[in-house]
Amino acid sequence: MRSELDATVEIVGEAGSVAEAVPLIRELDPDVVLLDVHLPDGGGHAVIAQVAPERPAVKFLALSVSDAAEDVIGVIRAGARGYVTKTISGAELTEAVHRTADGDAVFSPRLAGFVLDAFKGGELVSDPELDLLTAREREVLQLIARGYRYKEIAARLHLSVKTIESHVSAVLRKLQLSSRHELTRWAHERRLV
């Protein structure tokens, strides 16, 4: 991974486990933490849970090869600003890190698929104002799932990239705010629990 990132990103530290990562993040206080969904001694969400309360400025970008839906959604709900697969190219990863640092959400096609699944058909919604994806948000997510980039989506929908970003951030927020109960049901329907 280190070799993939270009010079615009400074790597301040590396850790191989939850136990190593937590004190290191506290010490270094980085802008962005590239966080593996699967760590030897617990998931990436464990790192966020331990660090986020005292370091609210640190942003997390989840990274994985495994792609089990419940793991990915779990990390996002814990507070990660996005999710990319390890097959991502160096340039795209660098861009994703910058976007995370700017506070924007980073949606890979796969994450968009998982999120659409989680909100599928509005079945899991109890508080429509909070939880339901708008038609526009759904449209944006579907385009991301189809492999379009933000810029392409903006051109296609005649919107600005900033608007697309705010839609995606809104989706992320809804995902993090939707109740545990609903996602448990979602996971149950997918026979994940």
Place this chain on the structure above:
Amino acid sequence: MSSRPQRLSLALPRVTRVERGRALAGVAAGIAASLGVDATLVRLVFALLAFASGAGIVAYLGAWLLLPLAGAEPPSRRRQAFGLGALVVAFSLGLRGFGLADSLVWPVVIVAIGIAILRSRRHGLPPLLGAVPIVVGVVLFVDQNTGGLHQPVLAPGAVTVGVLVVVGPWLWRLARERDAERARRIRTEERAELASRVHDSVLQTLALIQREAHDARAVASLARRQERELRGWLYPDAGRLEGDATLSSAIEAAAADVEALHAVRVELVRTGDCPLDERLAALALAAREAMANAAKHSGVDEVAVYVDVEADAVSVFVRDRGAGFEPGAVPADRQGIAESIRGRMERAGGVAVVTAAPGAGTEIELRLERAGVAS
């Protein structure tokens, strides 16, 4: 020295006091750990024995003196001697507590001391020193219990306890060995399963990669196929419906084929799934054509596929960022491919929409209403 606790506990594994989960000195927790039972049970036994003239308390003290702390040096010889003594006292207290007459208790205790001395011969005590109490105990026992036959020589309860003390540890060990054996067998089977998986797939792929090392595209394609296979095995998709015949698995198989044949990467994203029927099988075939088409003509090495299963319709999007083309000026060889996609979709009652422009990539949308599927 290290075998000492093992000998003391006869058939049981070596007993140590433990720091972890201890309440007092770690005696009960240590015994529980070596027996493989809950510490509360051992504590309960000690507590119950405490009611037998305080035997439990003395036994606990004895065990504390006798048992080494886990990972530490064994206690001094003097301490061990005191511990043994305390255990003997606890033993006699226990026997009396259970209502056995002095005429039984004391000979048994004296014999027990003899056995203890014999067992700890290594400490430099002559064997004779152990033999003496045994003889004395037996003589005492005979003398005390043959004088008058006014009491039963051996209560049935005492016989039972005796048999249990002798046979119990052996039975216990037998049961533990059987459990361990079963656990070992399960582990071996899992290992064999893993080994055969790794051999069939990963090792084969590594061998192929070595052979094809000069061809970067072939290596990448082999690695991708292996990754997909291994991932499917490690993280089975819990959302998939029972059986293999689902739209999702059909598209996934098609994607794997195209990856293998054309050395491209297919990024597959799915939401929802449904059982495969004839029309959906046609959709999957059309999607395969679309992927192969993109792989052959786009000039890029990544194809994005999105499968969206909704309540009323199924959509598949196959997209590449490659060369694209002018839809009005399609070369003859691509007309056939478009036909095998569009024609197939129309026969199945669906539509295929091709969006392309030179230099802007190609996207093929395949859409099939599910209303006809349900009826």
